Amino acid sequence: MPRYDPHRIEPKWQQVWDDRGTFVTPNKPPPGTTGKLYVLDMFPYPSGAGLHVGHPEGYTATDIVCRYARMKGKHVLHPMGWDAFGLPAEQHAIKTGTHPRVTTDQNIETFKRQLKMLGFSYDWSREFSTTDESYYRWTQWIFLQLYDTWYDPEYEWTGPDGQRRRGKGRPIAELPLPPSLSQAGTPDATTTVAIRRYQDAHRLAYQTEAPVNWCPALGTVLANEEVLADGTSEIGGHPVERRPLRQWMLRITAYAERLLAELDDLDWPESIKLLQRNWIGKSIGAEVDFLVDGASNPGDSVSKPGDSVAGTHPDFHAWKAHRGKSGFPPTPEPNVLRVYTTRPDTLFGATYMVVAPEHPLVDRIATPAQRAAVDEYRRKTALKSDLDRTDLAREKTGVFTGAYAFNPVNGERIPIWIADYVLISYGTGAIMAVPAHDERDLAFAQTFHLPVIDVVQNPAGDNIGFTGEGTAIHSGSYNGLPTAEFKRRITADLAAAGLGREAVNYRLRDWLFSRQRYWGEPFPLWHELDAEGNLTGLVRTVPESELPVTLPEMEDFKPKGTPEPPLSWAPEEWLYATAPDGTRLKRETNSMPQWAGSCWYYLRFCDPHNCERFVDPAVEKYWMPVDLYIGGAEHAVLHLLYSRFWHKVLFDRGYVSTPEPFRRLVNQGMILGETEFRVFKDASTGRYLSPEEAERTPEGQVISERVAETDVVKQGEGFVLKADPSVRVEARAYKMSKSRGNVINPDDIVREYGADALRLYEMFMGPLEQVKPWSMSGVEGVYRFLARVWRMFVDERAETVTLDAAVQDVPPTVAQQRLLHKTIKAVTEDIEKLSFNTAISRMMEFTNAFTGYNPRPRACLEPFVLLLAPFAPHIAEELWELLGHDESLTYASWPAWDEQMLIETEIEIPVQVNGKLRGKVRVPAEADAARMQAIAEAEPSIQAHLAGKQVIKVVAVPGRMVNFVVR
């Protein structure tokens, strides 16, 4: 009895594809192909848990596109690999004592087996892991390129894509030196060091001693992107504190403008572009300088608080006059406080100033009377973790420094405070506070009873607390100007007076690129040591010929609770060396973050076995950019921003041919667990609770019980028990999680229904990009469909697998032809739109119709098998073979549809009276408006509705509908 048996068919074809190398892709386009298509999945981190059902969602989508494209004659690159460095493997290793390399290899094996089981058409000959020495050798090499590059924002050039650009990453050797360093002849030793330090300060990869996000539980520092808003780590949710440490940073901020501007032309979801735009956070405003009163001589202000000095103070006048001549300096004088504002139009409303507690000016300006309070506040802030800072429920805190500054527009003398709501890392680390038109300033002013002056007229409502645009008031000669105009005018006026200038700021910070981990790429760097064995701050790169710097074999890589990286207790011979010039060297013992490997893997897939280069230029030019990239939205600002940054540096340095790596991006939606129906009871009384009551009742007091879907019935907005309609039932789908016990394992699905059914179901669930709950009976539904397809071809009563007698070489009927061509057209267009759920429903309709025919013309069934192939490749290959083909259908031609076949001679159209459907009539397809109206009027049921009424208008859209407007 040859029933549909995926467990016989699927391994058979997977073996065939493997043996014949069906999906091995040469870098040269084979004859007959029409252009390349690079389709990429976000390669997985091979965790110990194995594949979950979220992986095959995106992977099936790309696989369908690839299989379709091959049949359309495209030369398709579809690779897979492993993003295998990272914390989980290392933590597992620490727990179990197994080397991370061992667990990583095991996990990769599991993942690979699972992916192969699903029949994806990857070119496995291109497989690699980011942990392979032959791969991370080039990750290190790219780091060296970053290290060798500085960003010249003024440089104008034409890229390999022919576009004129401004701003370029250039070799550090081309960095112009300041006059003091660019002396003629061979520089002396001191100058050489000075030059090196000058260059180091401009490189895209640089060291800094800065407060970083230190996570004691994970034993590492984290990038800003890896710390959640509540101050805990993205991985594990551990507390994170601020701590100064020497770290490697990547100057991604240099590329902020290009990362922002070049988003525009990408075929990415607008939501993801917006996320990146917000993350980069460009704002345009002005820098404005405020002279500090008496700052040159703290505690001895030339004027006293409360003095009426507006516009008359001698120091202020002298300074202003000086600025009028000398202009706005790149860095302000020591007694000047520079602020950044996006609302220079509110300058007249500035009633106080706030500097970040870490601001260097604080020491100069704090008065003796306020000194103790200021120091105490600074000490407390420094100790505060981000968690504490945000957990304070936004209660504003701060301390008066005792100092005052003059508002440059009106000479008004205003107090300077310190407060932690001003961040040292943004803008100038200081603000002018305009409480009337800024929420945060208002909250602060109210807490500390500072004056509030409104300077913007709200066109609709109160001025105080109004942060929108309006008309200027209380602003001297600027009164009456609309906000936008005011901004332009005052920015220009300040610039002319040497008191301010237009300024752009970005929320984006430089990327903290070092981690205190064992299981990551070592930096290809040596530190120079001085005679005492201390770091000098100068580094040397490992020569390209000596790459890779491999991880040393170590037994113990457990963090010691200090920021000392595990590599710092690596074997001596790994750790130390002496340079040919006699300098003692110590390795950089930090390692790279997990993002490093995923920043460029798509380039390596083009040319994975190249030992000479990270990618061959001609091969890169052929395959890049990635035409379609599918993965989860969780990488919207991390991986996708970092890769774009690296790619642009490589582009600037001439190593890649495109400015952007990923032309089209699609995010798959998360798959939730099955919808759960629950009733709640009070633990002590046993009384039923409504879902809302259960929500309010404390944890241990509620018993929740799952009930079957069939025991539940809809009532009003919600659900109730069938047996007892007074009991309300909660219906909800949750994220899959081990603790909830609702995880679906792909292995189980394949074991029961086969890979084709799993693939088909995941595509049939709904739109790719949407969040959707799993449904076990939905899987059975598509399995039944596949079995129906099977029986459309195969005689199940025969002894062996043979074609059903109904499958015959007979000419199809007109109706059969039409359905076939409609199906071809719909499926083709749906694949192009990635609308796989509707493509599948079209194939179901075809099957429903054709199983009812006898005979079933082979001329219709053969193309159908090809349509099905991208979705359910195993059963399609099996049926293709059964139909007498020796070759795999992988490279068979995709069926074409004939528009002539779709034309109907007669169509049914709706007839409306006053917009309400009152009947349907059949009309010739080519009937014009008048003819359609005539046929509709002749229809008895329509006549009944028109009887006794006056027709005042008739709308007839040919091929669509007729509507009578009557009175």
Place this chain on the structure above:
RNA sequence: GGCCGAGUGGCGGAAUAGGCAGACGCACGGGACUUAAAAUCCUGUGGAGGGUUACCUCCGUGCGGGUUCGAGUCCCGCCUCGGCCACCA
């Protein structure tokens, strides 16, 4: 709090470009086959009301308005849910 997205049967979801709301699948009901079950096949299924049978009427795409001959689709104002970011001056 800000931004983005989404609300359509019991459920997942369809519906070019404003033109027959609910394709396809699930679940459920009825029937056939069977000793029986499974499997399969046929068939019904948005709600309410009416009718003698193949039928008719009204209501219906989160809520309230608007534009239009005609609105799930466009506009205005709300509500709810989901996601992301949250002191960025």
